[in-house]
Amino acid sequence: MTTLKFAEGLRDLVSDVDVLLSDIWGVVHNGLVAFPDACAALRKFRDQGGTVILITNAPRPADSVQRQLRKLEVADDTYDAIVSSGDLTRNFIAGHPGQKIFWIGPERDSAIHRGLDAPLVPLEQADYIVCTGLFDDETESAENYRAMLLKARERKLTLICANPDIVVERGDRLIYCAGAIAELYAELGGEAIFYGKPHQPIYERAMTLATERRGQAAPLGRVLAIGDSVRTDLTGAHGFGIDCLFVARGIHSEQFEGLDQLDPASVKELFGHPPRALMRELKW
Incomplete structure (x- = not known):
């Protein structure tokens, strides 16, 4: 080297x-x-x-x-x-028409499911989870989602991670991304599928x-x-x-x-x- x-x-x-x-x-x-x-x-x-x-x-x-x-x-x-x-996550959703999703992410990411046959439902009714980020990445970290993820694991729900990044720059700060939640879910024993680098x-x-x-x-x-x-x-x-x-x-x-x-x-x-x-x- x-x-x-x-x-x-x-x-x-x-x-x-x-x-x-x-x-x-x-x-x-x-x-x-x-x-x-x-x-x-x-x-x-x-x-x-x-x-x-x-x-x-x-x-x-x-x-x-x-x-x-x-x-x-x-x-x-x-x-x-x-x-x-x-794009890759939308392909997955499109390939599972009619299945209900629980979506974790901010409203600005709503295009991930827009126009697809994927009803949004509470966690208790979902067939799987799509995570595009944190609800509020200005104040939250993955730990805020631990209780929710434990419930998801009990239901053996698959989590589709639409952004494998753990953190990303926003100006001069680092903010948490969907990858942080997905990695925590995997650590808790849940199944996480990652789309992206x-x-x-x-x-x-x-x-x-x-x-x-x-x-x-x-x-x-x-x-x-x-x-x-x-x-x-x-x-x-x-x-x-x-x-x-x-x-x-x-x-x-x-x-x-x-x-x-x-x-x-x-x-x-x-x-x-x-x-x-x-x-x-x-x-x-």
Whole structure:
């Protein structure tokens, strides 16, 4: 294992790359503002013939994610397509028509079930649970749901997690996500099914979209993932067999503060499987 230094820019890493699978939250924006340098870097890659698929654990359909990006002034020409864990979750719901769901999540995620044959019912009447997040992620943590999850376990309900992230940035704070609830449910002995990174289906869908946009499949050796989470982005890329550019300004920023490079021991401790490269923040 070698020492890892911080790369100056994306331009130094993509001479042999055809497709970028880029995370959104923490790389392109922080939930409140977009990162102009990151958007410019993705556009520059596309201008040179590359394909950019945004791959996100957002518990909403791709069109809903796109509307959020537009509100944050992320231009449509920053990327070729979006694939979200919300899309994969909707596919699951659509594949179980008429089954009743107990939904855990904020009202802003209601698109996850909108238009589908999936009656919303109390926990006691549900066939399974769909979790898109916390009811109030400003004040709650997964522990607030322990009693509810124990009741769900007693009924042997499956929990479908539409966002495997544990935490995500919102401005300069970290807030809990659906993954925190799903992981607690699994710890309590319940069955949790995760849609999104680091699980392979979201990568398979992203590569299908990339092939459609390019007119031909890109070898995995010419695909680079970009992300800021060891647990989802780096682990998911490694499991799918592609390299990863790790952006250190996100949820792990405190661990990289004051470091100019990582020695082999630090690389192993922080990452396990090392990324191809490190950057403070995404820029060209």
